[in-house]
Amino acid sequence: MERFYDYFGYGLLSLLFGAHLFGWSFLDKDVIPNVPKDVRDNPGSYRSVYRTHTTWWGGK
């Protein structure tokens, strides 16, 4: 049991180090390639997937 906890602890510490070093994040995100080149002039030409996020609608 102590050995398992040891491995577990050191494993978590390695993960922690990696998370800090590589900047891992839990963020719920989407990677969208090929954003339209005219987005600077026409911000509306590109719509995020997160639009009409429903939580504020009370979940219904």
Added chain:
Amino acid sequence: MVTFVAQTTGYAVCDACQSMLVRQNMEVSRIGQSAALQEDGTPLMLGSAGAYQKVPFEIIGRIQVQYSFGFWNEWFCLYANGNQGWLGESQGNYFANFQTQVAERLPAFEDLRRGNNIPLNGRLFCVTQKQKAQVIGCEGELPFIMHSGYKAPLVDLKTETVVGATIDYSEDTPLVFIGETVDFDALGFSNLREIEAWS
């Protein structure tokens, strides 16, 4: 025939006739008779050898005593460095001890009770047993002799370590023996008595 091995011991018991002898200067005289010792199943005998605190010893004498719980032997040991000591042995337990001068004035035998703490050379000892043990007999060479049938007033004391003591109130001046309980293996015995079925 009796052989005196140690330079300074004064007494011996003849192997053949159990006569108790005393040696003064170059003269040997008979002072009494030892009763035959009882068979007590001890693995030790005269001539058994061991070592205590890295100093080898040989057993050259014995006093056999009867307590309420059975037999007790005090084996007289001659050490290779010339020291003389004792090995109390009973029921498979071994107590290496030496007669010691103590600085303190000792209480009388009658005044001691179980549980009393008394200092011996500055160290506290606790009385664990107080008995009049009956002497059965002696053999070999001894620094003092005890007559068979004599009831020796003895007090056993222990400490918080394996160090212990026995006070013999036979004489006007009590004799104090301080020593420690030692494991059989630690004594490294040789020339033990043969015990059938345990060779």
Added chain:
Amino acid sequence: MIPGRKPAPPVKVKSLQCRACGAPIEIRSGPRAQVIVCAYCDTSMDAQDPTFKILWQYQQQIKFEPLIPIGARGTLRGELLECIGYMRRTVTVEGIDYTWSEYLLYNPFKGYRWLTEFSGHWSFVKECFALPVGPNGMVGVNPPDTAVNYMGLSCKHFQSAEARVTYCIGEFYWHVEKNQRNRVHDYVSPPYVLSAEESADEITWSLGEYVTAKELWDGFKLKTAPPAAVGVAPNQPNPLGNSRILWRNFGLFTALAFLITLFFTMFCPSREVFSKSFQYYANEKEKAQVTENFKITGRPCNVEIDISSSLYNRWAMFNMALINADTFTAVDFGQEVSYYHGVEGGESWTEGDRNSSAVVGQVSSGTYFLRVDPESGTGNSPDTFNPQNPAPGPEVFSYTVKVYRDVTQWLYFWLVVGVLLPLPIIQSIRSASFENRRWMESDHPPVSNSSED
């Protein structure tokens, strides 16, 4: 070596015939035996008497078979020992009888040892030659009911009771008798149990160590099955006693996690790479906006985008995209804020957070810009553009977007601590439960909060 002296004759094995029933009995401890009890007819005889005169005749006894047979030889802890006697003793505590077995083991050179067995739990016992130290010094008389220290081992008082012999067969080195009573005191320091036994002349102390039945059965090469161990023995080692080690390691891991995170805070400090303020108009047709380019440098690590707003009694959802100006790849994510305030019954209340942040991971260095597309409303649906009245309307709230590079997340430190915490807690609870069961049977049972029937 004394010349000419013959060695003492060997100690011979003797046997006798039971004075009552004639059964052959081998005397295993020779002249050291004081009492011999015939296993067949339960007659006890004086072994020191040349005629082995009868002391007691225990009739109509239920026969108990010792699990380690009398005469069996085995090796325990490096010592060759022979079982020579078996007895059973009982204490009565609060009206309940507890009976245990004791096996007398013998080696003519090393002396006597004992094995005790209770509910399938065994201890290997040796006599002590040092005195334990109690609260009033060396315990020569009156064993205390608190704790004693034996040769550096601290032992807690477990139980004091009067034990009586209820059965005995074989050989013993003292005058054992059925119904003989002795006051017994036990102190424990698992796996050890220190026992004091009071007799008329003295107190005998002995130290027992918990041994598994397997070790005994292997040592004595017994073919039978040992009895199952039931309950928790006073000196049984706690199998979950490692909770202390777990807690120590937890402390160590927490400290290391802290140091690692601190290291990154100090040597990889965060820096602001971009900041811009915006205004939100409820009736703006196209609320989405795009920022200027900004540079993100350094190793691929995180980027934190913080929003602070001046919201009042409304919510806002920011649909964001971090777009790479060279590759035109976007990372889409969202952030939400809300803030409500009111007064009810004289009490002012607030709800929600006007600020939020999102952390985008593993962003390579390069040139980036942000696209921010806010949605906001006072109720369930967001503000919608009213084409009849196309003016954007007054500013409803403003918000500032700040972009930081390489922000050390302390949340991860807390997550590591949180994940490491349950195991030592569980082990401590289980270990405490085990100790509870141990002490339930003692003179000092744990006090429970609930009332007892």
